[in-house]
Amino acid sequence: MTLAARNSPAAGADTLDDQLTAEREHLATSRDALRRMRERAEALYATGDKVAGDAYTAEQLGRHMARRVAELADDPTTPLFFGRLTFADARYHIGRRHVTDDLGEPLVLDWRAPVSRSFYRASARDPQGVSVRRRFGFSAGALTSFEDEHLDRGEELGTASRILTAEIERPRVGPMRDIVATIQPEQDELVRADLADSICVQGAPGTGKTAVGLHRAAYLLYLHRERLRRSGVLIVGPNRAFLSYIAAVLPALGEVEVEQATVEDLIARAPVRAVDDPAVAALKHDVRMAEVLRRAIERGIGAPTEPIMVSDGSFRWRIGLEPLHRVVEETRREGLPYATGRERVRARVVSLLQRQAEARRAESPSDAWLRRMGRCRPVTEFLDAVWPALTPEGLVHTLLADPAALAAAADGVLTEAEQALLTWAKPPRTPKAAKWAAADAVLVDEAAGLLERPASFGHVVVDEAQDLSPMQCRAIARRSEHGSITLLGDLAQGTAPWAARDWRASLAHLGKPDAAVVPLSVGFRVPAAVVAFANRLLPALSVDVPPAESLRRDGTLDVRAVADLAAAAVAEVRAALAHDGSVGVIAADDAVAGLRAALADAGIDTATADDVEAAARVTVVPATMVKGLEYDHVVVVEPAAIVAAEPRGLNRLYVVLTRAVSRLAVLHTAPLPEALR
Ligand SMILES: Nc1ncnc2c1ncn2[C@@H]1O[C@H](COP(=O)(O)OP(=O)(O)OP(=O)(O)O)[C@@H](O)[C@H]1O
Numbered sequence: 001m002t003l004a005a006r007n008s009p010a011a012g013a014d015t016l017d018d019q020l021t022a023e024r025e026h027l028a029t030s031r032d033a034l035r036r037m038r039e040r041a042e043a044l045y046a047t048g049d050k051v052a053g054d055a056y057t058a059e060q061l062g063r064h065m066a067r068r069v070a071e072l073a074d075d076p077t078t079p080l081f082f083g084r085l086t087f088a089d090a091r092y093h094i095g096r097r098h099v100t101d102d103l104g105e106p107l108v109l110d111w112r113a114p115v116s117r118s119f120y121r122a123s124a125r126d127p128q129g130v131s132v133r134r135r136f137g138f139s140a141g142a143l144t145s146f147e148d149e150h151l152d153r154g155e156e157l158g159t160a161s162r163i164l165t166a167e168i169e170r171p172r173v174g175p176m177r178d179i180v181a182t183i184q185p186e187q188d189e190l191v192r193a194d195l196a197d198s199i200c201v202q203g204a205p206g207t208g209k210t211a212v213g214l215h216r217a218a219y220l221l222y223l224h225r226e227r228l229r230r231s232g233v234l235i236v237g238p239n240r241a242f243l244s245y246i247a248a249v250l251p252a253l254g255e256v257e258v259e260q261a262t263v264e265d266l267i268a269r270a271p272v273r274a275v276d277d278p279a280v281a282a283l284k285h286d287v288r289m290a291e292v293l294r295r296a297i298e299r300g301i302g303a304p305t306e307p308i309m310v311s312d313g314s315f316r317w318r319i320g321l322e323p324l325h326r327v328v329e330e331t332r333r334e335g336l337p338y339a340t341g342r343e344r345v346r347a348r349v350v351s352l353l354q355r356q357a358e359a360r361r362a363e364s365p366s367d368a369w370l371r372r373m374g375r376c377r378p379v380t381e382f383l384d385a386v387w388p389a390l391t392p393e394g395l396v397h398t399l400l401a402d403p404a405a406l407a408a409a410a411d412g413v414l415t416e417a418e419q420a421l422l423t424w425a426k427p428p429r430t431p432k433a434a435k436w437a438a439a440d441a442v443l444v445d446e447a448a449g450l451l452e453r454p455a456s457f458g459h460v461v462v463d464e465a466q467d468l469s470p471m472q473c474r475a476i477a478r479r480s481e482h483g484s485i486t487l488l489g490d491l492a493q494g495t496a497p498w499a500a501r502d503w504r505a506s507l508a509h510l511g512k513p514d515a516a517v518v519p520l521s522v523g524f525r526v527p528a529a530v531v532a533f534a535n536r537l538l539p540a541l542s543v544d545v546p547p548a549e550s551l552r553r554d555g556t557l558d559v560r561a562v563a564d565l566a567a568a569a570v571a572e573v574r575a576a577l578a579h580d581g582s583v584g585v586i587a588a589d590d591a592v593a594g595l596r597a598a599l600a601d602a603g604i605d606t607a608t609a610d611d612v613e614a615a616a617r618v619t620v621v622p623a624t625m626v627k628g629l630e631y632d633h634v635v636v637v638e639p640a641a642i643v644a645a646e647p648r649g650l651n652r653l654y655v656v657l658t659r660a661v662s663r664l665a666v667l668h669t670a671p672l673p674e675a676l677r
Contacts, residue, residue, distance in 0.1 A: 171581030204548030206525025231458030527555020581632025
């Protein structure tokens with residue numbers, strides 16, 4: 001046993017070894033049972049098209065079974081169960097998914113099942129009927145130890161658990177892993193919050209926000225499987241490197257159908273082919289642009305100026321100005337999305353024609369007649385005059401290309417100087433010819449949302465949410481209108497020019513103004529010495545957040561003035577490679593290529609941050625890409641250059657300094673930023 005079981009055996013005279021043997025047998029039995037479950041699912045998958053009556057059912061069944069097979073995958077390196085609860089009359093092993101024997105009796109309970117909740121929440125003060133909680137220690141998939149807490153005797157280890165400590169201090173390699181075995185009570189409360197509840201988690205670096213968000217997604221999918229499968233669950237992350245880092249967590253928990261995207265991916269409609277001046281980009285992300293777009297659309301709705309005259313071949317029909325005015329006004333008042341409004345006007349005009357036809361012929365006209373009237377030239381011309389068809393790109397193109405159109409929509413909302421900033425110097429002739437900048441996407445998406453509502457996800461998890469602009473928040477709000485959100489972030493790590501300074505404003509833009517803001521303050525990543533160093537920056541960041549405290553007493557910090565940054569970085573990486581785990585070299589973006597070359601010259605292979613499966617243990621990461629990531633050993637090169645590279649450089653440095661799991665080395669030639677000294 002590597003980690004000795006702390007307490008005397010619970011069951012009679014069994015020795016610890018006997019108990020360990022019994023647990024290993026239970027693990028082997030469970031793995032066999034899971035294999036049989038998977039084989040049954042595979043057999044069904046193979047014969048699915050024969051039992052299904054038609055192609056559609058076969059397709060549905062096929063997809064369901066493929067998903068089932070994927071869900072039942074067994075990873076030999078992750079334990080099938082990690083805990084056990086003993087109640088007065090029953091005993092359950094808790095693991096990543098349900099495993100049942102051939103008779104349907106449970107061998108392992110899913111961590112999300114109601115009974116499993118006590119594994120995370122029971123305490124000596126509130127044992128919830130649990131007499132003994134057992135945690136298992138594993139090494140490379142083999143069960144090596146266990147640790148008991150006799151809650152009925154007032155024993156409780158909390159964060160002193162050696163198995164928990166070993167899990168937290170385990171060297172990191174490759175992609176992020178799930179934390180089901182060691183979710184802490186304050187995290188569990190967030191993970192198991194109701195589907196209807198939107199929550200905002202403000203947490204210092206490494207407090208498990210990302211972990212909480214992913215586990216909440218898995219929990220909600222377990223509890224509301226059918227509903228969420230229909231509406232979908234979406235995870236929004238800051239960049240592709242981050243998304244590939246977290247991509248494996250949900251599949252490892254059996255959840256293979258969650259969409260993961262950056263906010264840019266989510267709203268991209270056209271390729272980005274131009275770069276905005278920062279002031280222009282900031283203005284496009286300003287929430288006032290939503291009002292400008294709303295007005296621009298509303299101004300497009302005109303008043304009828306002529307009656308409609310239609311002939312159907314047999315009769316001529318006429319709709320006078322007054323009823324047409326009524327139709328337009330009534331529809332405008334309904335506040336529908338613009339494109340729906342246009343169709344509503346069309347339908348109302350057709351129904352006026354229908355009424356006339358009924359009065360004249362004393363019978364209802366056919367559907368074909370109604371369709372023909374709806375599409376006939378006079379009706380379409382009327383629509384084009386009072387409620388013209390619009391495209392999102394067309395609308396934004398008009399505003400950016402035509403100062404008069406912009407002035408009409410922006411008067412009283414944007415200053416003249418701001419309007420001038422927005423106007424293209426060389427307007428493209430058509431929307432198709434436009435070279436869109438990144439920030440135009442938020443305008444086009446806002447316009448698209450005014451024309452037609454996008455489908456709403458059932459639940460959206462937004463990570464690193466402090467960096468969302470008001471307009472990006474609105475883009476997410478449109479996609480979670482009928483669902484709930486989990487907003488995760490840290491105001492101190494805000495690096496975007498529009499980063500949030502308080503959560504209430506973001507929540508209002510997200511359409512969830514009343515969501516609770518819950519703090520997480522216990523850090524699982526960054527060692528105490530490193531946290532203390534990074535916390536020196538907090539007063540200079542002008543945000544009001546509780547400082548982090550660390551669960552980790554291990555770890556080292558080494559801040560050093562050097563003569564040659566590249567040579568010192570190479571030496572530092574060499575030394576780091578003598579330890580287990582990953583090494584991250586973080587520098588200002590423009591220094592990355594040079595450092596990669598220096599490491600290559602020294603014969604050290606390096607990977608890029610978005611290649612989490614890379615064989616190389618060393619990753620060289622630009623400071624702007626490192627948000628949300630972590631490495632055992634972090635080498636930060638020239639903090640002053642990281643700070644100087646962008647307006648929120650100190651916040652960036654705070655992010656950079658809080659990536660280390662075990663050891664942080666800070667190498668500098670220039671003086672350290674004032675706040676750190
Ligand atoms: N209860 C836990 N048990 C074990 N490890 C945990 C636990 N909670 C978090 N961790 C680990 O701590 C590290 C940091 O977690 P995570 O990335 O979720 O933090 P974060 O708050 O999102 O950080 P950041 O602010 O830097 O984005 C991860 O390696 C995660 O697996």
